Amino acid sequence: xxxxxxxxxxxxxxxxxxxxxxxxxxxxxxxxxxxxxxxxxxxxxxxxxxxxxxxxxxxxxxxxxxxxxxxxxxxxxxxxxxxxxxxxxxxxxxxxxxxxxxxxxxxxxxxxxxxxxxxxxxxxxxxxxxxxxxxxxxxxxxxxxxxxxxxxxxxxxxxxxxxxxxxxxxxxxxxxxxxxxxxxxxxxxxxxxxxxxxxxxxxxxxxxxxxxxxxxxxxxxxxxxxxxxxxxxxxxxxxxxxxxxxxxxxxxxxxxxxxxxxxxxxxxxxxxxxxxxxxxxxxxxxxxxxxxxxxxxxxxxxxxxxxxxxxxxxxxxxxxxxxxxxxxxxxxxxxxxxxxxxxxxxxxxxxxxxxxxxxxxxxxxxxxxxxxxxxxxxxxxxxxxxxxxxxxxxxxxxxxxxxxxxxxxxxxxxxxxxxxxxxxxxxxxxxxxxxxxxxxxxxxxxxxxxxxxxxxxxxxx
Numbered sequence: 314x315x316x317x318x319x320x321x322x323x324x325x326x327x328x329x330x331x332x333x334x335x336x337x338x339x340x341x342x343x344x345x346x347x348x349x350x351x352x353x354x355x356x357x358x359x360x361x362x363x364x365x366x367x368x369x370x371x372x373x374x375x376x377x378x379x380x381x382x383x384x385x386x387x388x389x390x391x392x393x394x395x396x397x398x399x400x401x402x403x404x405x406x407x408x409x410x411x412x413x414x415x416x417x418x419x420x421x422x423x424x425x426x427x428x429x430x431x432x433x434x435x436x437x438x439x440x441x442x443x444x445x446x447x448x449x450x451x452x453x454x455x456x457x458x459x460x461x462x463x464x465x466x467x468x469x470x471x472x473x474x475x476x477x478x479x480x481x482x483x484x485x486x487x488x489x490x491x492x493x494x495x496x497x498x499x500x501x502x503x504x505x506x507x508x509x510x511x512x513x514x515x516x517x518x519x520x521x522x523x524x525x526x527x528x529x530x531x532x533x534x535x536x537x538x539x540x541x542x543x544x545x546x547x548x549x550x551x552x553x554x555x556x557x558x559x560x561x562x563x564x565x566x567x568x569x570x571x572x573x574x575x576x577x578x579x580x581x582x583x584x585x586x587x588x589x590x591x592x593x594x595x596x597x598x599x600x601x602x603x604x605x606x607x608x609x610x611x612x613x614x615x616x617x618x619x620x621x622x623x624x625x626x627x628x629x630x631x632x633x634x635x636x637x638x639x640x641x642x643x644x645x646x647x648x649x650x651x652x653x654x655x656x657x658x659x660x661x662x663x664x665x666x667x668x669x670x671x672x673x674x675x676x677x678x679x680x681x682x683x684x685x686x687x688x689x690x691x692x693x694x695x696x697x698x699x700x701x702x703x704x705x706x707x708x709x710x711x712x713x714x715x716x717x718x719x720x721x722x723x724x725x726x727x728x729x730x731x732x733x734x735x736x737x738x739x740x741x742x743x744x745x746x747x748x749x750x751x752x753x754x755x756x757x758x759x760x761x762x763x764x765x766x767x768x769x770x771x772x773x774x
Contacts, residue, residue, distance in 0.1 A: 329395035335403040343424035349453040428480035429487035439615035470501035478508040532577040538594035563603040582620040642756035653681030678728035687719035703745040744770040
């Protein structure tokens, strides 16, 4: 544990080797609140062994810029932090690459992972958080109190962008979980509320309330396409019940004419569920139920169970790489729900003035099947046309150079011609424009293998 003298801003960590250089984004962007009030800086600390604070004695804002957290950021800016040695979230820095430089003091906490409870109704095979692991004994209490949650949200709610309502345990095992989500969306509707669950404790009444509250996104963990396969990892689960619950969620959301929650089916690949017939069955079931997205998750544990077929960069892995959970925020294994576009800007070099905006027509067509929304009740998940500005060698200059709004929502095979306004570029010369569709606040279509369109841009005096 680090040694901290309150009279001195400097925090001293245990000695460690600094030969391994790495970086990490977590402590610059979010904190993780455990159900007993301890705060850690990443989700890869299931037993809370590396706390950076405690809500029993500090506010979340005090922890966010505490001497300890600032020291971690300082050390990461140097390319190594001994506090992080045992954490699996760090990213190795290639030889000769300098660590990214970011502020050590940050005014705004944009994202919070929140663990409502450590309790779970299942005991997943060899998981670090199953009952046999003893994880429940690492928390001073098993549930975060509702009143304390409200105080936490009132402290960070006005500035918080995203709340990830889960960590270890199943969030909906907390008897007041739905009350918590309702409180956030009623008081701070701008916060993007996302949760992940095995789904089995959700009832019709709870689903109705989550839909009415405006919860933004939910993921169901379903690792198989039949009861026998599913329970090999989700020990104690009920596959048929879960399929009914997922179907009910889709039905109630659609009946309410809401576009949220966005509903994911996440399928961890193991050696017993990674064959083509099983994966094809999952694709069909996901389409029939009507969930929005199916993705595969690649894991390396338990050692005797992980999928050898889909080892990183293997031929099989390459075939599904755009359907893997963390490879893209919009990749999808359901063919009729993919975000794919055909984009046709003017064929010739685009001529523009250095003194005024230039407006050009661009034809776009939905060739993937997922609905492109031009507006929504929540204001979330809107599709737009984007133009990215590159130099003459196709080096990125400005990612969000220009945008064009859809004139209407576009379903599969529908197309339209959009007018996109290109801001004036002061320096005359030759540039490139890269046109791509973007699901705002989520990801660019190209991340899921959608084709882009390049056009030369010449800026004149």
